[in-house]
Amino acid sequence: MTVAATVKRPDPLPAGSPLAVSVANLDIRFGDKDNEITALSNVSVNIPEGAFVTMLGPSGCGKSTLLRCIADLVHINGGSVSVLGRSPREAREGRDFAFVFQDATLLPWRSVIDNVRLPIEVGKHAAGSFADPAELLAMVGLKGRENALPHELSGGMRQRVAIARALVTRPRILLMDEPFGALDEITRDKLNEELLRLWQETGTTILFVTHSIPEAAFLGQHVLMLQAHPGRVKEFMKVDLPYPRSLAMRDTMEFIQVTAHLRALLEECL
Numbered sequence: 001m002t003v004a005a006t007v008k009r010p011d012p013l014p015a016g017s018p019l020a021v022s023v024a025n026l027d028i029r030f031g032d033k034d035n036e037i038t039a040l041s042n043v044s045v046n047i048p049e050g051a052f053v054t055m056l057g058p059s060g061c062g063k064s065t066l067l068r069c070i071a072d073l074v075h076i077n078g079g080s081v082s083v084l085g086r087s088p089r090e091a092r093e094g095r096d097f098a099f100v101f102q103d104a105t106l107l108p109w110r111s112v113i114d115n116v117r118l119p120i121e122v123g124k125h126a127a128g129s130f131a132d133p134a135e136l137l138a139m140v141g142l143k144g145r146e147n148a149l150p151h152e153l154s155g156g157m158r159q160r161v162a163i164a165r166a167l168v169t170r171p172r173i174l175l176m177d178e179p180f181g182a183l184d185e186i187t188r189d190k191l192n193e194e195l196l197r198l199w200q201e202t203g204t205t206i207l208f209v210t211h212s213i214p215e216a217a218f219l220g221q222h223v224l225m226l227q228a229h230p231g232r233v234k235e236f237m238k239v240d241l242p243y244p245r246s247l248a249m250r251d252t253m254e255f256i257q258v259t260a261h262l263r264a265l266l267e268e269c270l
């Protein structure tokens, strides 16, 4: 993934930045009265526009549920979620966000470029979209593979296509649910570095769910740590490491200290 120029962003984001996402006292329950699961209880968090926030927590603590609430995919039982000052539904209709899942879910009969073009074809908001999806494919390192079919690509390449497809309508927020969880470690590392470059290039707000402590620390300006039963906020921790970040940074004492702190927090959540 090569990006021509990087936008210098303030680090950390100044207090009082406009909010991309504001969650207040959020309660989410699943099931019926006799068999009810409280997935999230009294969750509050503010995510400034342009931020990169990673989410960590034990299995079942509600990370995906929180992303899905923001994406208007889950009914809210209590509290509120605001996305760029609007309801999740309005934000979805306005294509303010895009979702990237662990599985790239590409249409197997469409070429790479036609998969990337899909949101423009089905949406009503083509005006702000990338005029040339090939430009986006070049940004994610897939120049020359425009006409390939998904089955001709590796898992990492398919995930790059999914990221390009998510970005083609220039959403202001990217919601990513373990997007690299199924990839080998080397590919994952490379995509981590490339995602950071893409973030700096586009200024998109990113919320990124992961099970990997190093991934959460490497990517995020903040880590939102959730604990389970019921799902609630353990800590919204600022990651005190400068950008741009390179993979070599993970060998520094500062990085090791951050991951050790996150590991201790995670152990408290279990």
Ligand SMILES: Nc1ncnc2c1ncn2[C@@H]1O[C@H](COP(=O)(O)OP(=O)(O)OP(=O)(O)O)[C@@H](O)[C@H]1O
Binding pocket: 030, 031, 037, 038, 039, 057, 058, 059, 060, 061, 062, 063, 064, 065, 066, 231
């Ligand atoms: N559609 C649903 N119906 C019923 N229960 C659900 C539903 N979605 C999530 N849950 C429950 O809500 C809780 C939180 O699930 P969620 O998938 O958000 O956790 P998670 O932190 O993303 O888990 P993991 O790390 O394992 O992916 C779990 O107990 C789960 O079983």
